[in-house]
Structure formats: C-alpha cells, structure tokens
Amino acid sequence: MIGRREEDIMSSWRSRDALVTIATVVENLNRVHIERRLDSFLEQECSFGFEIVIFDNGSRGRSLNILREYESRFPSIVKIIYRDTPCSRGIDFSKVKGEFVALCSGDDYWCDREKLQTQIMAMEGYPDVDMSFHPAYKLINNRICEIIGRRYSGDRIFSTDEVIVGGAPLPPTVSIIFRKRFLDDSSKGGILYLDRVMALHRVEKRFLNINFLY
Numbered sequence: 001m002i003g004r005r006e007e008d009i010m011s012s013w014r015s016r017d018a019l020v021t022i023a024t025v026v027e028n029l030n031r032v033h034i035e036r037r038l039d040s041f042l043e044q045e046c047s048f049g050f051e052i053v054i055f056d057n058g059s060r061g062r063s064l065n066i067l068r069e070y071e072s073r074f075p076s077i078v079k080i081i082y083r084d085t086p087c088s089r090g091i092d093f094s095k096v097k098g099e100f101v102a103l104c105s106g107d108d109y110w111c112d113r114e115k116l117q118t119q120i121m122a123m124e125g126y127p128d129v130d131m132s133f134h135p136a137y138k139l140i141n142n143r144i145c146e147i148i149g150r151r152y153s154g155d156r157i158f159s160t161d162e163v164i165v166g167g168a169p170l171p172p173t174v175s176i177i178f179r180k181r182f183l184d185d186s187s188k189g190g191i192l193y194l195d196r197v198m199a200l201h202r203v204e205k206r207f208l209n210i211n212f213l214y
Contacts, residue, residue, distance in 0.1 A: 002039040006074045009042060010049070016076070018051035020116055020177070021098030023091045025105055026067065027057040033107050034066050040110040042074065046117050053096055054080045057089050093183055100177055104199075108174035111137070112198035119177045122155075122194060129157060130189035131178040133171035136199040147197060148172050157190040174199040 010016060022041050026034065041052050052074075056067060070078045081095055093101070100120060104110065112118070119132050135150035151169035158168040168191070175198065182189070 001035055001069065001073070002042045004042060006076055009074075009077065012045065012047055013049045014047055016049050018098045019048040020046075020050040020100045020102055020120060021096035022050060022052045022102045022104065022116075023055070023093075023096055024052070024103075025055045025057060025089070025091060026059060026063070028059050028063045029107070031062065031066055034063065037104060037107075037109040038070055038078075041104075042077070043113050044110075044116045045113050046120075048120065050077070050102075050116060051097060052078045054078065055089070055091055055095075056080055056082050058084055093180070096180070098180070100179055102177045104174050106173075107202040107204070108136075108172075108200060109202070110174070110199045112196070115198040116177075118196065118198070119194065122192060123177070123179070126157065126190070126192060128189045129192045130182040131171075131176065132192040132194060133175040133177075134194040134199070135169075135197045136172040136175050136201045137197060139200050139202045141204060142202075144200075148201060149175060150195065150197075152193065153195060155192070155194050157192050159190060160188075163191050168193065172199065172201050174201055 024037065038052065044050065054067060059067060067080055071080050081092065083089060100123070102116065119134070123129050123132050133149065135147050137144045138146045138148045149169045149172045162168040163171065
C-alpha cells in the first residue's frame with residue numbers, strides 16, 4: 001500500500017470537493033493487482049480534488065479486507081459501493097460526484113502521476129470537448145509488448161463519429177476521462193486525443209496443457 005497520507009495527497013488541492021471521480025470495478029483481485037491499481041490513483045499529483053469510487057462485485061476474504069484497508073486509511077477519498085452478487089456489473093454513475101469521470105478496469109493501472117492533471121487541464125482548455133483519451137502500454141504476462149490506442153503523432157480533436165465509426169484510434173478504457181454530461185448526449189462536442197502514454201493495459205495469457213491417457 002502507498003506510503004502517502006491522505007492529508008499529504010489533499011494538501012495541493014484548491015478545493016476538497018471532487019472535480020474528478022475515478023470509477024473502477026473490482027471482483028476478487030489479488031493484493032498485488034488491487035494495490036497497484038489503487039496506489040496508481042493515490043499517487044496522482046493534482047491541483048484539484050478527486051474521489052475514488054470502487055464498485056465491488058462481491059469480493060470475499062483477503063480481497064475484501066484489502067479494499068476495507070484503503071477505505072479506512074483514506075476515508076475522504078476512497079468510497080466503496082458493496083454489491084453482494086459476484087457477477088459482472090458495471091459502474092453506477094448515479095454514485096459519482098465529479099464533473100469528470102476517469103475509468104480504469106480489469107487489471108489495468110496508471111503509470112504517470114500527472115495523468116489526471118494533464119487530461120483535466122487539457123479538457124478545460126476545450127469547453128466543447130466531452131471526452132479525452134491517450135495511448136497505453138499493453139502488458140502480456142507483465143512484459144510491455146506494444147503501445148495501443150496510438151495512430152497519430154501529436155494531440156488532436158476527433159468527432160464522436162470518427163471514434164465510433166472509424167478513422168480515430170480506439171480509446172483504451174484505462175485512458176478515458178469524460179464529462180458526466182457526456183452520458184446524456186454523446187453526439188455533441190469532440191473527443192480529445194493526447195499523444196502521451198500514461199497507463200497500462202494488462203493481459204495475462206494462461207496456457208492449458210491437457211494430456212489424454214488412454
């Protein structure tokens with residue numbers, strides 16, 4: 001678990017109100033993956049407030065205890081929405097407070113302490129932009145194998161149609177930040193691409209060898 005104290009994280013914030021909600025879903029992850037993800041959020045160096053809302057899909061045992069440790073140690077930042085059913089359920093956006101929502105799912109995590117600051121400041125410079133994303137490293141069995149979500153050199157703004165229909169790189173989920181109003185009408189505004197790798201998408205390949213005995 002990260003060594004920073006809650007008051008140290010919040011000391012640079014202009015306001016304790018959450019401008020950004022980091023929304024993430026977990027379900028029985030091991031300690032390494034939980035801590036790596038949550039610590040990458042808590043390491044963010046920001047001039048604004050953020051909250052971490054964890055949607056827990058029925059974690060048990062050690063996984064649940066780890067989540068409670070974070071909630072206890074960072075009570076003003078970390079909030080857990082406990083859901084008893086261990087099934088694939090997404091984010092309940094009615095539970096988020098921020099004007100902006102940052103996503104992170106699976107075993108993904110962030111690798112740049114200025115990710116939130118960089119994306120939010122860029123988006124605030126474009127009031128009509130409702131979403132931003134950036135490239136991410138793809139890890140297979142903990143080894144970086146490629147960069148995903150990069151098709152162009154330099155920052156640029158795409159239309160929603162370009163991202164959905166084609167022409168723009170497909171945004172890695174771990175890179176996405178959007179204004180909450182985007183949920184009501186995704187057809188307006190633009191989508192900002194920042195050509196800076198700030199997160200990792202983790203994939204674990206498992207090989208199953210079966211020997212048939214006759």
